[in-house]
Amino acid sequence: MEVLFLDAPFSGTVELSKDTLAYLKKKKYKTVALYASVQFVNNLDQVRKQLAENNINVITSHADRTQVKGQLLGCDNYHNSLNLSKDDSNAVDCYLYVGDGKFHPLALVYAQKDMQEMKEIVCNDPLIKKMSLMGVQDIKKILLKYRSSLMRFLTAKTIGVIVTIKPGQEQFRPSLMLEKRYANKKFYYFIDNVVSFDQLENFNFIDVWVNTTCPRVGFDDQEKFTKGVINLNDALMAEDILGRDSVLTRL
Amino acid sequence: MRLYNPEVEKAIAKIKDSKAKTICVQLPDGMKPYAKEISDQIEEETGARVLIWLGSNFGACDIPLGLNRMGVDLLISWGHNKFHKKVGW
Numbered sequence: 001m002e003v004l005f006l007d008a009p010f011s012g013t014v015e016l017s018k019d020t021l022a023y024l025k026k027k028k029y030k031t032v033a034l035y036a037s038v039q040f041v042n043n044l045d046q047v048r049k050q051l052a053e054n055n056i057n058v059i060t061s062h063a064d065r066t067q068v069k070g071q072l073l074g075c076d077n078y079h080n081s082l083n084l085s086k087d088d089s090n091a092v093d094c095y096l097y098v099g100d101g102k103f104h105p106l107a108l109v110y111a112q113k114d115m116q117e118m119k120e121i122v123c124n125d126p127l128i129k130k131m132s133l134m135g136v137q138d139i140k141k142i143l144l145k146y147r148s149s150l151m152r153f154l155t156a157k158t159i160g161v162i163v164t165i166k167p168g169q170e171q172f173r174p175s176l177m178l179e180k181r182y183a184n185k186k187f188y189y190f191i192d193n194v195v196s197f198d199q200l201e202n203f204n205f206i207d208v209w210v211n212t213t214c215p216r217v218g219f220d221d222q223e224k225f226t227k228g229v230i231n232l233n234d235a236l237m238a239e240d241i242l243g244r245d246s247v248l249t250r251l
Numbered sequence: 252m253r254l255y256n257p258e259v260e261k262a263i264a265k266i267k268d269s270k271a272k273t274i275c276v277q278l279p280d281g282m283k284p285y286a287k288e289i290s291d292q293i294e295e296e297t298g299a300r301v302l303i304w305l306g307s308n309f310g311a312c313d314i315p316l317g318l319n320r321m322g323v324d325l326l327i328s329w330g331h332n333k334f335h336k337k338v339g340w
Contacts, residue, residue, distance in 0.1 A: 001319055003326045004265050005311060005333055008255040008282060038332050039255060065312075067332040073310060081337070127254060167336075168312030174339035193316065194307055214309060233339070 010039045012126060014098065015046040020124040020131040024056060029093040031057040032122070033084065035072035035108065037099035040126065042068065047098055047124075059088045074103045075215050077110035078233065095121045103216075105134050110219055112136075113143060113248045114241055136247055142222050144251055149208060149228030150238050156207035160200075161189045162229075164213040171212040171232060178210065181236055197224040210235045255330075257285050259292050262327050266297045271324035277304040277315060279330040289329075310334060 024032070032051065036044060051058055060070040064081040076082055079089070097105040105123045112118045121134040136143070153159070159182075163172045178187055188206065195217055200209070209229040211218040218231035234241055242249060266274060276289055290301040302323065304315050311334035318326060 001323055001326060002269060002271070003314065003328060004262065005331055006258050006261055006327065006329050007332055008257055008330045011253055011256050038330070064337045065335045067335070071332075073334075075310070075312070165316065166313055167316075168310070168314060168334050171339060177339075214312065 007038050014040050014043045014126050016050045016124050017129040031091050031093050032096040033092040034058045034060045034096050037104045040098050041071045072104050074107050077107040079111045094119050097123045100125050100127045114246045118247050145222050149230045152208045152228050158207045159187045160206035160209045161187050162211050169213045175212045263296050273300045273323050275302045275323045275326045277308050277328040279308045
């Protein structure tokens with residue numbers, strides 16, 4: 001079976017709104033990291049022109065799972081998946097997201113959870129021609145629970161590993177690394193298509209869950225896991241993450 | 252004016268080119284109201300049978316399973332582009 005993807009590009013004008021430009025100037029931002037969702041990423045010429053006219057440098061990158069440079073996916077929620085160099089990352093004053101909704105720009109907030117400082121995300125929505133800001137305050141409640149899930153994982157003996165059968169998300173083989181890393185824990189593997197949150201409570205012998213499906217499940221759906229959930233890559237380096245001086249540990 | 256251009260003409264060109272007879276249309280939640288227009292246009296211009304995916308479409312990582320068993324020749328997924336899976340994230 002063949003698969004055809006169609007971007008469904010935004011039909012309107014993609015440009016920075018007056019309040020976005022005014023905010024960037026007010027904050028004296030000189031360098032922004034520019035990202036956009038697929039509906040907007042191929043139509044950023046006017047945005048780039050506006051930034052150049054205001055003497056604002058643009059940095060961007062080709063994130064791991066994306067097709068186009070500057071494109072942002074919701075699963076780019078770990079900083080290394082953006083492929084932004086350390087120098088570029090340091091040079092950036094803020095992230096500038098062009099698109100609608102909160103799902104995509106929230107990835108840029110999550111992506112900074114293990115950094116020492118969080119740089120704000122300026123969201124420019126071409127649909128409503130308005131700007132909004134995102135930062136750690138938007139995910140503080142989730143991160144507090146996530147941190148406690150990480151701590152619970154370290155002491156837990158019985159772990160439920162959730163694996164999806166979706167080919168694009170399935171990470172069963174990589175999840176087996178947990179057994180090597182934590183020989184004193186017992187891992188049970190649960191297979192599903194879309195995660196059946198209403199089934200979790202039936203497996204009451206599980207101390208804590210490890211998510212290997214979409215990495216956003218481990219964050220956005222944290223509240224649906226009464227025993228807590230952490231993402232696979234964080235599980236593999238839980239002690240390191242909790243031992244760092246970071247946004248997450250300073251909450 | 253529609254907020255997003257579904258570019259149905261590209262879908263129709265692909266269907267005609269591939270001579271697909273059974274099509275699955277997959278849309279993200281925000282575009283699901285477009286399903287009628289897309290389905291009607293495809294059926295009218297190509298004569299192909301259209302099956303509309305009812306379930307999730309979280310991204311290009313979220314392709315429906317089991318379509319081969321239904322005899323689907325071509326899946327057209329709107330709102331996303333090619334996904335490059337990263338093993339182990």
